[in-house]
Amino acid sequence: MNAEGYAMEIEARDGAARAGRLITPHGAINTPTFMPVATYGAVRGIPAHELAGIGAQILLANTYHLHERPGDELIGDLGGLHGFTGWRGPWLTDSGGYQVTSLAHRMTLDEEGVTFASPLDGKRRQLTPENVIGIQERLGSDIAMILDQCLPPDPDAGLALEQAMERTLRWAERAASARKRPDQAVFAIVQGGVNEGLRTRSARASAALGFDGYAHGGLGLGESREARQDAVSAAHEGLPSPAPRYLMGLGRPVDLLDGVACGVDLFDCVVPTRNGRHGLLFTHQGVLHIKNARYKTDDSPVDPACDCITCRSHSRAYLNHLIRCGEALGSQLAALHNLRFYLGLLERARRAIVEGGFAALRTEVEAASSERAA
Amino acid sequence: MNAEGYAMEIEARDGAARAGRLITPHGAINTPTFMPVATYGAVRGIPAHELAGIGAQILLANTYHLHERPGDELIGDLGGLHGFTGWRGPWLTDSGGYQVTSLAHRMTLDEEGVTFASPLDGKRRQLTPENVIGIQERLGSDIAMILDQCLPPDPDAGLALEQAMERTLRWAERAASARKRPDQAVFAIVQGGVNEGLRTRSARASAALGFDGYAHGGLGLGESREARQDAVSAAHEGLPSPAPRYLMGLGRPVDLLDGVACGVDLFDCVVPTRNGRHGLLFTHQGVLHIKNARYKTDDSPVDPACDCITCRSHSRAYLNHLIRCGEALGSQLAALHNLRFYLGLLERARRAIVEGGFAALRTEVEAASSERAA
Numbered sequence: 001m002n003a004e005g006y007a008m009e010i011e012a013r014d015g016a017a018r019a020g021r022l023i024t025p026h027g028a029i030n031t032p033t034f035m036p037v038a039t040y041g042a043v044r045g046i047p048a049h050e051l052a053g054i055g056a057q058i059l060l061a062n063t064y065h066l067h068e069r070p071g072d073e074l075i076g077d078l079g080g081l082h083g084f085t086g087w088r089g090p091w092l093t094d095s096g097g098y099q100v101t102s103l104a105h106r107m108t109l110d111e112e113g114v115t116f117a118s119p120l121d122g123k124r125r126q127l128t129p130e131n132v133i134g135i136q137e138r139l140g141s142d143i144a145m146i147l148d149q150c151l152p153p154d155p156d157a158g159l160a161l162e163q164a165m166e167r168t169l170r171w172a173e174r175a176a177s178a179r180k181r182p183d184q185a186v187f188a189i190v191q192g193g194v195n196e197g198l199r200t201r202s203a204r205a206s207a208a209l210g211f212d213g214y215a216h217g218g219l220g221l222g223e224s225r226e227a228r229q230d231a232v233s234a235a236h237e238g239l240p241s242p243a244p245r246y247l248m249g250l251g252r253p254v255d256l257l258d259g260v261a262c263g264v265d266l267f268d269c270v271v272p273t274r275n276g277r278h279g280l281l282f283t284h285q286g287v288l289h290i291k292n293a294r295y296k297t298d299d300s301p302v303d304p305a306c307d308c309i310t311c312r313s314h315s316r317a318y319l320n321h322l323i324r325c326g327e328a329l330g331s332q333l334a335a336l337h338n339l340r341f342y343l344g345l346l347e348r349a350r351r352a353i354v355e356g357g358f359a360a361l362r363t364e365v366e367a368a369s370s371e372r373a374a
Numbered sequence: 375m376n377a378e379g380y381a382m383e384i385e386a387r388d389g390a391a392r393a394g395r396l397i398t399p400h401g402a403i404n405t406p407t408f409m410p411v412a413t414y415g416a417v418r419g420i421p422a423h424e425l426a427g428i429g430a431q432i433l434l435a436n437t438y439h440l441h442e443r444p445g446d447e448l449i450g451d452l453g454g455l456h457g458f459t460g461w462r463g464p465w466l467t468d469s470g471g472y473q474v475t476s477l478a479h480r481m482t483l484d485e486e487g488v489t490f491a492s493p494l495d496g497k498r499r500q501l502t503p504e505n506v507i508g509i510q511e512r513l514g515s516d517i518a519m520i521l522d523q524c525l526p527p528d529p530d531a532g533l534a535l536e537q538a539m540e541r542t543l544r545w546a547e548r549a550a551s552a553r554k555r556p557d558q559a560v561f562a563i564v565q566g567g568v569n570e571g572l573r574t575r576s577a578r579a580s581a582a583l584g585f586d587g588y589a590h591g592g593l594g595l596g597e598s599r600e601a602r603q604d605a606v607s608a609a610h611e612g613l614p615s616p617a618p619r620y621l622m623g624l625g626r627p628v629d630l631l632d633g634v635a636c637g638v639d640l641f642d643c644v645v646p647t648r649n650g651r652h653g654l655l656f657t658h659q660g661v662l663h664i665k666n667a668r669y670k671t672d673d674s675p676v677d678p679a680c681d682c683i684t685c686r687s688h689s690r691a692y693l694n695h696l697i698r699c700g701e702a703l704g705s706q707l708a709a710l711h712n713l714r715f716y717l718g719l720l721e722r723a724r725r726a727i728v729e730g731g732f733a734a735l736r737t738e739v740e741a742a743s744s745e746r747a748a
Binding site (some may be wrong): 041042044045046049315318320321325329330332 | 698
């Protein structure tokens with residue numbers, strides 16, 4: 001890593017899986033780890049001190065949303081994300097491209113960048129490889145992402161995938177030239193769908209540009225687990241081993257462990273918080289649908305093996321009641337538990353890698369994932 | 375107080391104001407104090423350990439709402455409110471009568487009780503003086519309230535007010551006869567609008583029935599502050615001095631101190647949480663409308679004199695942003711701060727009473743209440 005104040009140390013390996021330590025100016029991060037999603041600079045309903053209490057080490061904020069509200073200039077003036085929000089630890093910001101292509105209307109994408117009408121005021125906005133770096137420098141995140149062109153991994157879209165991958169590389173070069181802050185790490189994004197050849201080429205060419213870390217983009221969009229693992233492994237062949245690797249937007253517990261098995265260090269996903277709000281709770285015994293009538297009188301904790309506040313202080317019956325009533329505390333307690341489950345899962349993965357028992361952990365989580373909790 | 379495990383000690387007086395200690399089976403409560411409203415057994419969006427952290431000593435739950443969902447039988451089977459929710463300290467439950475008369479449709483009230491169609495399933499329900507005691511005994515609250523007939527204090531409604539007050543007394547007698555749990559305190563409710571003669575009569579007759587404490591009902595419904603204070607003071611003439619006194623459903627900071635000045639010990643109100651959700655924040659300098667554009671770039675805390683998490687960890691600019699975005703954490707942080715302000719206000723009142731400086735505190739709060747915070 002070239003950015004000032006950053007380093008990545010690999011502490012142990014178990015197969016391709018690795019346990020590491022990513023140093024940033026706002027703290028060190030034990031990897032592999034999960035990054036809770038704080039869209040507007042806040043994880044929905046969960047204050048910063050609670051996140052620290054369940055083992056969160058780094059949060060992810062959405063560049064596009066913060067650019068719209070309250071604005072990156074304002075956040076920059078108030079000390080960046082670390083000064084503006086209650087979270088003083090490391091921040092990663094996405095590039096905004098994914099939000100724009102999924103949320104915005106009247107969107108056009110060309111070599112210059114992405115042009116669209118803001119869903120807020122209908123006015124024309126443009127994101128370019130250069131200005132998304134500028135926005136993220138004002139937000140002051142520890143890790144910024146380049147703008148990429150992301151296509152779903154459709155095996156029939158060979159040429160389009162290759163063109164999107166090549167454009168992402170040209171955008172990566174422009175992003176690298178636009179950087180002004182030496183104290184912010186920037187990650188490139190590998191593209192190429194599930195075409196292993198494209199993934200390796202994309203990774204090699206990105207690595208040649210000399211970024212601080214590398215992400216896998218355009219995955220978790222319908223491809224099989226096997227195809228995804230092959231794509232990730234193919235990319236890793238083209239990446240420098242010590243650089244941090246981030247699998248964007250995935251997924252279920254088994255998807256995370258698939259990534260870890262391939263040597264991924266960082267993950268993010270809205271699944272734990274969103275599923276929590278809908279009453280789907282991850283446990284060591286499988287997924288639990290807390291709104292189910294069978295939990296109405298169940299005074300046991302959501303997950304007896306969990307150490308979070310939800311499980312230590314509350315019963316399944318109480319959560320069932322709160323979520324059925326639409327009481328906000330129910331969603332919060334459920335989201336907090338699910339985040340703790342995800343963070344704890346990667347803590348377990350890290351320990352297993354250090355102890356050489358990662359394969360056994362994977363088998364155990366695989367078995368639980370096909371169960372419904374008792 | 376006659377119930378087992380209860381006692382009320384008056385520790386200091388300053389004029390009619392008093393600082394006391396109310397002992398219950400689930401903990402002692404320093405009075406005067408404010409009881410956060412936990413409608414469905416949870417203060418909206420605020421977990422129990424956060425409530426304890428801001429000085430909450432006793433919570434109020436709504437009997438009618440819990441009777442409908444998840445049901446008092448279920449809560450009773452799971453250890454009552456203390457076992458079912460995350461709050462192990464004292465609970466007070468209202469009688470449900472106020473909710474029914476304000477929420478239910480096809481409501482009829484006669485000597486037997488209140489009959490109505492449930493807003494949930496349209497089916498006929500009846501609350502009687504006897505069954506609201508039974509429901510609250512199953513909920514297992516430390517303090518239960520009798521069913522009362524509450525009319526707004528319309529000075530032209532002389533005869534109706536007297537009839538409602540007399541009916542409330544007959545219901546109080548039936549409630550007293552229905553009690554089965556020796557370990558639950560029951561409070562009577564004084565009625566009579568702002569007619570001082572009726573208030574004193576209602577208080578004397580309630581006291582003659584020998585309840586554990588007494589509440590002022592039917593106030594905070596449009597009457598002047600002066601008329602309310604006269605009504606409360608008139609009732610206190612008819613009540614035994616050592617028994618706890620509770621002013622139901624009020625109100626703004628100045629209303630609470632008016633009550634304390636008359637010798638009230640317990641308060642509850644939805645104002646701090648509801649106003650918080652709407653971005654109205656109470657501070658030592660007056661009320662602050664956090665959504666106002668002037669706070670968009672204000673990096674000072676909501677209330678520099680406040681010790682809550684919201685004020686210690688976050689800026690006005692961050693709260694302005696979260697509440698404008700509709701981000702749940704914004705409402706929670708605002709409600710938490712307002713509850714801390716209310717709890718802190720009554721802590722300050724208690725200290726002032728002990729030190730003989732209550733009048734000075736009242737003048738100070740009165741002055742701030744007419745200000746808008748800077």
